[in-house]
Amino acid sequence: MQDEMIEKGRQYLANTYNRFPIAITKGEGCWIWDMNGRRYLDFLSGIAVCNLGHVHKDVLEGLTTQAGKLFHISNLFFIEPQVKAAEILVQHSFGDKVFFCNSGAEANEAAIKLARRYSWTKYGKGRHEIISMENSFHGRTLATLTATGQTKFHEGFEPLLEGFSYVPIM
Numbered sequence: 001m002q003d004e005m006i007e008k009g010r011q012y013l014a015n016t017y018n019r020f021p022i023a024i025t026k027g028e029g030c031w032i033w034d035m036n037g038r039r040y041l042d043f044l045s046g047i048a049v050c051n052l053g054h055v056h057k058d059v060l061e062g063l064t065t066q067a068g069k070l071f072h073i074s075n076l077f078f079i080e081p082q083v084k085a086a087e088i089l090v091q092h093s094f095g096d097k098v099f100f101c102n103s104g105a106e107a108n109e110a111a112i113k114l115a116r117r118y119s120w121t122k123y124g125k126g127r128h129e130i131i132s133m134e135n136s137f138h139g140r141t142l143a144t145l146t147a148t149g150q151t152k153f154h155e156g157f158e159p160l161l162e163g164f165s166y167v168p169i170m
């Protein structure tokens with residue numbers, strides 16, 4: 001059953017990730033299970049996304065309560081849970097304001113844009129260079145792909161964005 005699912009996945013999913021040949025069906029705390037019922041200790045946490053563990057009871061309760069009230073409303077309106085989450089983040093970080101986004105790539109895009117805008121406002125034009133590390137990975141949008149310090153991710157997507165350079169880590 002799992003092998004069939006993996007074969008179907010290879011047929012229908014875009015070839016953008018080098019996936020392990022395992023289909024995960026459920027998680028609980030730091031454990032996950034595949035389609036054959038085999039249990040794994042999950043050290044990856046969705047690449048640091050599920051830091052509270054899988055199916056944490058407070059997260060589950062928050063999600064199901066909210067799903068019963070409102071799935072989506074545009075950012076053209078204020079949304080109470082969003083405002084509350086932003087307040088908590090500001091109170092526990094260095095920042096004054098929060099920009100919520102959908103992915104790591106979008107967060108990195110925002111960081112690149114913020115850095116450029118800050119420099120443009122404070123120092124004027126011409127200080128737009130973004131320096132990233134060789135062998136780094138920053139996402140799959142055009143800007144984050146350009147920031148990614150690995151040529152194999154660049155090939156075939158040129159022309160890349162201007163103003164990026166790469167340095168060795170050591």
Ligand SMILES: Cc1ncc(COP(=O)(O)O)c(C=O)c1O
Nearest residue numbers: 047103104105106137138139140
């Ligand atoms: C270090 C790093 N930066 C950025 C990203 C991009 O995140 P996303 O896939 O959510 O766009 C990833 C994703 O694996 C990542 O590992």
